[in-house]
Amino acid sequence: MTAKTVFQRIIDREIPADIVYEDADCLAFRDINPQAPIHILLIPKKGIADFEAIREDDEAILGKLLMAVRRIAEILGLDKGFRLVLNNGRDAGQEVPHLHFHILAGRPFGWPPG
Template sequence: MTADEVLDDDCLFCKIVAGDIEADVVHESTTTLAFRDLDPQAPTHVLVIPRSHYPNAAALASGEPETAAHLFDAAAAIAESEGLGEGYRLVFNTGAQAHQSVFHAHMHLLGGRAMTWPPG
């Protein structure tokens, strides 16, 4: 399955991938795109998404496991370029109850301050 076969015309993130909506892109590859979150929860808050549409991380891992791994590669590259060597957090929210608001798989890369545990 190619990314073109799994785009959703009604999806906000698919529109960003297609270039129909502007975003502050910080990293891109053939399979991933990363951009700054419009409502940052940390000094560095970047969303790392697959270019193809899957509703959540589990669906992405099942449908395109290589692309799921590419999200982590992208996050590591972004963390390095953003100077987050002291630490950062990677988060997937899955489902409305977990506060997923855009149903296109995406990883939150958060850093630039001390992270508390447990989150939420």
């Protein structure tokens, strides 16, 4: 049996989190190690390890995640902009093997992102 990821444990309410949005398919909460004044993690409730693990039947959940980003931006008043990041794999900085988006805001961001 594979051990639950920290994100699955948050979904299951085994670990507390500062939840800012939730619906039937996804959960968004504040990152405990924020890289910007606003740093939200958005995760699907379905356990998808990473971007490469997405399958055809995941198309609907991906659309729902992007719509959730829009709702979260509205809820948090991110009208000055935000950065949406998806790290895929260890070399890209993915630490938890559960697909997730970072929503970063509250300060200017440079380019390239580094």
